[in-house]
Amino acid sequence: MAHGALDPFEADAGAVIPPTLYALRREGSSESPEGLLSWVVGLAHAHCLGPRTLVKYLLEQSERHADFWSDTAYFERHCATVNGLGRYALTMLDALGRPRPSKAQCMTLLGLAHLLPFNGEGLLARNPRWCPACLCEQARKGQRPHHPLVWSFEHYRVCHVHQGFMSERCPACGAEQAFLPIYPSLLHCNACGESMIVRPPGPADLEVTSSQEEISAFDRWSASALVDLVSRIPELQRAGSLAQMQQNLVDLAASLTQGNRKGLCEALGLQPRAINGWLNKDERPSLALLLRFCHGLNLLPADLFLANGAIGRAELPKPAQTPSSDRQERPMLGYRQRELLERQLELVLENPSDYRGLAAVAHQLGLSRHALKYWFPAQSKEIVLKRRMAESRTLERRYRTDHEYLQQVITELVASRVYPSRRKVERMLGQRQLSLMRPDLYTAYRRRLMSLQ
CATH class of the missing domain: 1.10.260.40 (lambda repressor-like DNA-binding domains)
Incomplete structure (x- = not known):
């Protein structure tokens, strides 16, 4: 923690004080800015916190965003759109508050919100991608490891600098990476811990790659076009x-x-x-x-x-220059079929013990989640809300049980005439895979210590 910064977990237990985090300089340039998710990981690393712990605390403390907060749904799906142009990009910027850098909106695609649909086809990649050669160069230059915003696009499949395919899996274990990793590092796999940095490919490596899979002209052009699009977001936002x-x-x-x-x-x-x-x-x-x-x-x-x-x-192209799309057509439903599906959705909503998510319900009905939201928007919204309420109740019960165990640990130590130091309490909490790193447990621990004095 930087000198003069306030540790939000060291405040008076009875006071509600928003966290004050020192600002972190963003990497990249105006032509190729850093993505907001990458900056959040760097911010967590600078404060010796896990990115998920930091984001969870910030959103839970926000009265504006706590109503739709769900850690399971957020870390699995919603955080993938933080670099985009929807509400989760706005949510993250709002939750960061004062520590966010100047021109923080330029680390997202919000400047294109009036031009592109927030959930349009081919906008954001379904999982993180990175260029190992770019990460290697960042390390050699002594820069903070970061992912440029342009890496967030689905059609940015080739690095425009090194002209090689973007990586999607760990070179050691083959695991995909999370948008918000558990550990604050973009250079190590969150599954096996191995380094993601590899040496830039030489001529021999390029020959092997080209023989295995050839980079299409469309992919090369798309990479350059998307870099140009990101660099001109301020101009597009204005004009x-x-x-x-x-x-x-x-x-x-x-x-x-x-x-x-x-x-x-x-x-x-x-x-x-x-x-x-x-x-x-x-x-x-x-x-x-x-x-x-x-x-x-x-x-x-x-x-x-x-x-x-x-x-x-602009000029007309030669025939067959433009690649075809692999987008699946939206299923057309007849009146009787929609009536039957609507009745099944009502049964799901009426069942008090059915808390499945929208994807699971859609799979049962033989539709995709997006098709279900298109044909039945009202029922889909109620299913999502029902799922969130169930997750909130489950989380509340779990937190209540964890707090009761913490009180039991402190009581046993005091009864044994042992001072409940943080190290001793941490050791006993570890038996249930708990830790005082969790803000709510640490606050409860501090309150109990104050009551014992």
């Missing part, structure tokens, strides 16, 4: 708009296909009505479709939202 995108699309169709939108889409290898929603329904373009559209015209995605001369330089 980018959907209205300008619609005008640019009209101009493109007029200059390339004499106003034939269907012909423009077919020339790019897209569905004939791929851009109709953008033009007629004010829909925000998904990043996956936006990249395919812009790649076909050799146009940077950021230019599509701005008024500049780049649109006039």
Whole structure:
């Protein structure tokens, strides 16, 4: 803990004081900023805390966010969107409060919230990715290990610096990494503890890689286009708009296909009505479709939202230049089928002992979680709320049991005429895999010591 900073766990047990953490300088540059999740891991490391312990404490102390807090759902799913442009990015920025660095919003994609859908196809990667050569260079330069924001994109699969595939699994054990790891390190696997840094690939290694799997032109172009998109977030936040995108699309169709939108889409290898929603329904373009559209015209995605001369330089591609999409179509449900599924959802909600999550219910009905939310939004919201309430009650019972055990430990030590020091209490709590590192247990411990004095 830095000199002059307040330790939130050393405060008076009866006072409610928000934590004061010293600010941590963000890594990266304005063209390639650090991601917010990476910065949170660095902040936890600087304060000798686990990232999950830090985030859990910050959110539990927030009156605005404690109502939807669920540690299981948050660490498994929700924290994956902290670098994105939804409410969990706003939640993290708000929870950090004063310790967050200047221009902290630039470490997320919130500057694109008025242009892209927050849960659109192909926006964020489903699990963390990293470039071992980049991490190696950071270590050699003495920088704090960090993940740039652009690594968060689903279609950033190739490092634009080293032109190699991004890694998704530990080179030693093959385990995927968590977005918020248990230990505050981005250089070591959270499953086996081995180092993630490997030497940059040499010419021989590149030959082996290229023979096993060839990097496509689309992946190379997407990496450069996404780096450009992140570097121009301030400009897009200031001057980018959907209205300008619609005008640019009209101009493109007029200059390339004499106003034939269907012909423009077919020339790019897209569905004939791929851009109709953008033009007629004010829909925000998904990043996956936006990249395919812009790649076909050799146009940077950021230019599509701005008024500049780049649109006039676009040209129709050669046939089959744009890659196809592997997106699955949304299942169409008939009236009788929707009626039957709605009745099954009502049975789930009426059953007081059924606390399954939305994914489990969707699997039972033969749908995906996203399809269930699309067709039955009200019931899906109630299922999620029911699950959170059950998790909160389970967590409350567990905390009550843990506090009772702590009181029992202290009582036994005092009865044996032994001072309940932190080391002795920690040793006995360890028998149940508990620790005074947990803020609630430490606060209860301090209160009991004060009552004994």
